[in-house]
Every structure is written in C-alpha cells, then in structure tokens.
Amino acid sequence: MSLLAVRDLKVRLGAVQAIDGISFTVGRGEFVGLIGPNGAGKSTLLRTVLGLLPAQGEIAIDGKAAAAMSARERAAHIAYLAQEREIAWDVPVETAVALGRAPHRPAFAGLRDADRDAIEQAMRRMEVDGFRQRPATELSGGEKARVLIARALAQDTPLLLADEPAAGLDPGHQIALMRLFAELASEGRSVVASLHDLGLAARWCSRLILLDRGRIAADGMPGTVLTPQRVREIYGVTAFFGTAAGGNVVQPLDLAEPDEDGAAQR
Structure with missing residues (x-):
C-alpha cells in the first residue's frame, strides 16, 4: 500500500490553474525530489496534500481518504517543513523541537520517554543539540532552518513533506540533509522534497x-x-551532466x- 496516492488532482488559485490533473503514488522507502521551474506548482502540490488548499480529485494517505482525516490524524502520518524559516516563539530550541x-x-x-527520545535524536541528527537552551528567535537563518527540520523529524511520521528544505543551508549542511533524507528512506520512511538545486536532486533522490x-512532465529515476x-x-538552460x-x-x-528557428527559450 502506498503512503501517498494522488489521482487527477486539480487546484485553481484565482484565475490560474496551478495543478492540472496530476496523478502519482509514493511508496515506502522513497526519496522523491519534486522539481520544476518557479510557478510549476511544487509548493501548491505539497500544501494541497496537507489539506491547506481546496482541490478537485482524490488524495489518499496510507490508504485512507485524506478528506476523511482530522488534522491531528493527518499530522500523525505526515510531517511538513514549510518554505518559511521564521520562528515567532521566544522559546528554547529544545522546546521548539518538542512541538513536533x-x-x-x-x-x-x-x-513521555518516547517523546524525549524522538526529540533528542532529531536534535542530534540536525546538530542543534549543542544549543538546546538558546532562544530560537536569536538563531541565524541557517540555524533556524535546522531547528525546524529537527521539529519535523521529531514528529516521527511515515512521510515527510519538505518545501525547499536546503534553502539557507551551507553546502555541508545541505549534503548532510540530503544524506539524512536518504537514510530515512532506507529505514522505510518516505520523503517528498521540492528542490531547486538540480545537483542535489540528481545525486541524492531515488526518484x-x-x-x-x-x-x-517526467517521473522516474534522476x-x-x-x-x-x-x-x-523546461528550465531554459544548458547544463553539465556526468x-x-x-x-x-x-x-x-x-x-x-x-x-x-529563433524560438526564445524561457
């Protein structure tokens, strides 16, 4: 059974058809990179799966219709990392992670003990345990990003949706994050992450x-x-492949x- 199944999904934002009849499934153990140019519909798709936008079509989460799930039930199956990296709460890092x-x-x-174990493991994986008592609002942009990723990891769900998770991270932490997502997939969980960095997507995603x-436009191995x-x-660029x-x-x-013939590239 797939963790996520989307069938003939359509989303309209005002006069724009943001998602136009797409279908796909995500099975256990997949690290799926959601790629495409600006305005392609990546963030809209993730937000729709979470129930944050109205849509036509069918979405099933772990075999159950998403429309029949409460917000708490959905959150027990899917963790979400949004594009925005701001932390509004003046609380210690450990408390922010514990919200997951x-x-x-x-x-x-x-x-409970299980909660504490999940929080500790998440902080260690994102290397934020060293400043667990620092106010989250005083962190740098990259540190805040890592704290929010740790919060999503602490949620310990079968499926993780991440919207531009590598944004704001230095190269070392970008690679560490991609390695972590690949490890989660190897453990039987699944990750769907929207990515603008084609190099990271090509190297680390399984699909x-x-x-x-x-x-x-395409779905398969990188x-x-x-x-x-x-x-x-699609991107209007040339690239090195190797x-x-x-x-x-x-x-x-x-x-x-x-x-x-003189046709312009976008």
Whole structure:
C-alpha cells in the first residue's frame, strides 16, 4: 500500500490553474525530489496534500481518504517543513523541537520517554543539540532552518513533506540533509522534497517528479528525468551532466541559446 496516492488532482488559485490533473503514488522507502521551474506548482502540490488548499480529485494517505482525516490524524502520518524559516516563539530550541511531538500525545499532556527520545535524536541528527537552551528567535537563518527540520523529524511520521528544505543551508549542511533524507528512506520512511538545486536532486533522490505548468512532465529515476533536452526545454538552460564518486552530477551552466528557428527559450 502506498503512503501517498494522488489521482487527477486539480487546484485553481484565482484565475490560474496551478495543478492540472496530476496523478502519482509514493511508496515506502522513497526519496522523491519534486522539481520544476518557479510557478510549476511544487509548493501548491505539497500544501494541497496537507489539506491547506481546496482541490478537485482524490488524495489518499496510507490508504485512507485524506478528506476523511482530522488534522491531528493527518499530522500523525505526515510531517511538513514549510518554505518559511521564521520562528515567532521566544522559546528554547529544545522546546521548539518538542512541538513536533504534539500529534502523538493528548493536549496538555507532559512528555513521555518516547517523546524525549524522538526529540533528542532529531536534535542530534540536525546538530542543534549543542544549543538546546538558546532562544530560537536569536538563531541565524541557517540555524533556524535546522531547528525546524529537527521539529519535523521529531514528529516521527511515515512521510515527510519538505518545501525547499536546503534553502539557507551551507553546502555541508545541505549534503548532510540530503544524506539524512536518504537514510530515512532506507529505514522505510518516505520523503517528498521540492528542490531547486538540480545537483542535489540528481545525486541524492531515488526518484524525481518534474512539474511544468501544473502538470507532470517526467517521473522516474534522476538519470531518466534530467536530460539535456528536458533541462533546456523546461528550465531554459544548458547544463553539465556526468558522474562522480558513484553518483549523478548535474550543474547548470548558462542560459540556453534560441533554437535555430529563433524560438526564445524561457
């Protein structure tokens, strides 16, 4: 049974058809990179799966219709990392991470041993345990990003949705995060992350879904989705393609020149 099943999903934002009839499933143990140019529908898709936007079509989470699930029930199945990295609460880092345990315990109940273990593991994985008592509002942008990722990890759900999780992180922490997501997939959990960095997507994801104008342009292994022609047509750039250290390397190089017939690249 798939963790997430989307069928003929359509989302309209004002006059714009943001998602236009897409279908796909996500099974256990997958690290899916959701890629595509700005405005392709990546963030809209993630927010719709979470029930934050009205839509037509069907969404099932772990075999159950999402429309029939309460917010708490959905949060027990899916953790979400939003694009925004601001932390509004003047609380210690450890308290901010502990908020990820809310779906697993009754309201106003204290932390159990299982909660504390999940919080500690999440903080260690994101290397924020060293400043657990610092006010979260005083952290740098990259540190806040890592705290919010730790909060999502502490939620300990079968499926993690992340909207541009590598944004604001330095290269070392970007790679560490991609490695972590791959480890979660190897443990049987699944991750769906929207990514603008094609190099990270090509190297670390087990599968890529390429969105373009609200539709799926390609879905499959990174080497079959990211091709020179497709990158040129959809992103309007040329890129270097290769392999190194056992993984794919994709590095955008320059804007693509117009075709011979003079057609402009976007």
